[in-house]
Amino acid sequence: MKATELIKPLNNGFGNQVVGLILPIQQEEFNVAITVNDQPDLLDIETYYQQPGGNFWGAFHQDELVGTIALIAIGHQAGAIRKMFVKQEFRGKEKSIAQQLLNQLMAYCEAKNITDIYLGTIAQMNAAQRFYERNGFQQIExxxxxxxxxxxQVDNLFYHLDLKKQA
Incomplete structure (x- = not known):
């Protein structure tokens, strides 16, 4: 049986936990040359995500932050997915944390009448690419x-999902 983790919106009070989850995945696991200074949004979630009409969610296992996903509302009934990260030992279909996070974001998009979702990623994140493709995202130039x-700046692959076609 899949364990359902608690998914909830995050605010600036979770900044240190967000950095503690995301930075090691970026730097150590995927060798991306990026620092917290390159990502001021991680410490100011409310300004970068929530005030413009998006949101930032976290998945918790007990009291530990084990996954994140964010949406930037970019106008034109569109949004950009950012900061989709799941701690290594919580990845995979068995735990379904990534899927739960994406489902939360998609429900938010539906409620806010966001019909197009875009995202950028990097070539070495093969599992993420397969995940997005399984969820209907199409790679675009x-x-x-x-x-x-x-x-x-670091992104070199891009995806789009037309939620009007998903309905």
Whole structure:
């Protein structure tokens, strides 16, 4: 039986836990040359995500933050997924934490009438790419991103999901 983890919105009070989860995955597991200073959004969730109309969620196992996902509302009934990370020992279909996080984000998009979701990722995150593709995301060229999509410098693969087609 799959354990259902607690998924809840995060605010600035969770900044240190968010950094403690995300930075080691980026730096140690995937060798991405990025620091907390390159990601001021991690310590100011409310300004970067919630105030513009998006949100930032965390998955908790007992009291430990084990996964995150965020949505930036970018206008035009569109959103950008950011900070989708799950601690290594909590990944996979058995635990389904990534799926629970994405489901929470999709429900939020439906409630807020966001119909297009975009995301950027890096080539070495193969499992993430397969996950997005299983969930209906289509890989697109960088040139096909809308002009209002906030690109991250490290991203080199891009995906789009049309929620109107999913309905």
């Amino acid at each position: 960088a040139a096909d991103l809308p002009s209002y999509f906030p690109r991250m």
